[in-house]
Amino acid sequence: MEFGYFPFDLNGTLKSTLDEIRALGIGCDEWEVEREIGKLGLRSDVLARPLRTLSKGEQTKIKLAALFLKEIGFLLIDEPTNHLDENGRALMASYLAGKKGFILVSHDRALLDAATDHTLSINKTNIEIQRGNFSSWYRNRALRDQFEAAENEKLQKEIRRLETAAAQAKHWADQVEASKIGGGVCRSETKSIGGRAYIGEKSRRMQQRRKNLERSRQRAVEEKSALLHDLEKNEELRIRPLSYRAELLAEFRGISVFFGENVICDAVHFQINRGDRIAL
Incomplete structure (x- = not known):
């Protein structure tokens, strides 16, 4: 072809x-x-x-x-x-x-x-084609982005909950691990609950729970990433004009603009003052 x-x-x-x-x-x-x-x-x-x-x-x-x-x-x-x-x-x-x-x-x-009558969209991670003109594609895209953003908010809440639980489990596991060398449990208490063997088993279980929570959190993060791969954000545009002491920056008198031999505008006078915003 x-x-x-x-x-x-x-x-x-x-x-x-x-x-x-x-x-x-x-x-x-x-x-x-x-x-x-x-x-x-x-x-x-x-x-x-x-x-x-x-x-x-x-x-x-x-x-x-x-x-x-x-x-x-x-x-x-x-x-x-x-x-x-x-x-x-x-x-x-x-x-x-x-x-x-x-x-x-x-x-x-x-x-x-x-x-x-069809719209081909080149996204960040894929290319899709949809029947319909631009407006129909744009409406469908907005609805999909809205749904995915709501799902993302749910996932973020779940991730925060899992992170809090994982941090708490790590803290408990560290406390139990410290008690294996007598750092957190007195000798009479150690004897009453079965000694170091019990504490070692308890530490092992706490560490396992912490690892399970960490894996759950990681799965949630991966799911979030997969959900948001096509969501786009508009970056904030900031314009920081330079500072000048003078009030009058430029002055034009008798300016003419030509296109070939044709005069577009003639005898133009204008000034550019500090703080002006000019559209071309």
């Missing part, structure tokens, strides 16, 4: 976008290409333009349409909604919903819900 990957690089130097598509070895008539890109909201006149004159979003659509026109056996599509606006993402979701034979990797949950 042949596999294809998106995104990929086109030649980028040919006369027209149609030439770029045909250079991939796609044996389609021009009307078939026009029909395919039309499903993604592109007009046919883009095919006559050089690829470099197309926006990033238009290039994304051209590349994806070309892959499906090539009829490769199976596609791995990685983040196809990059460079697309809201309308473009909706068109992409509708387009992929009508296709088969691909794995879609995306942070766009709406796209995943609209375009997929």
Whole structure:
């Protein structure tokens, strides 16, 4: 089976976008290409333009349409909604919903819900596949995590109980062991209960009980570990800004931003003061 990957690089130097598509070895008539890109909201006149004159979003659509026109056996599509606006993402979701034979990797949950019917999850210790879109998988995962977290709490309580019992048994065993050399039992008491033989047997039993409790605790720990192997925690994100004495950190005047020869914004003035938080 042949596999294809998106995104990929086109030649980028040919006369027209149609030439770029045909250079991939796609044996389609021009009307078939026009029909395919039309499903993604592109007009046919883009095919006559050089690829470099197309926006990033238009290039994304051209590349994806070309892959499906090539009829490769199976596609791995990685983040196809990059460079697309809201309308473009909706068109992409509708387009992929009508296709088969691909794995879609995306942070766009709406796209995943609209375009997929199975979800493959790469967990910490295994890989699972489940019928349904992302939302159904996410609900099932949340319910499973909730159940496993409740079971974990029960196990933690049991482990604490076993640890307390094991510590107590060790303390008793140590006391009895010390009495074998006369450290904790008087001579008259030793004679009355059968002497050192009795104390030795009692010590042996206490040590055995301690070992049994330790094995039970270890089994509980192993069970806990097996239960929690797929639970994930969100680590706390801490931002510690550096301290500056000056109030004004930077000032920009008359800034212009270009994309190629196109002006994105012009004559921008702004300041960055101590403590400001700026979103890009």
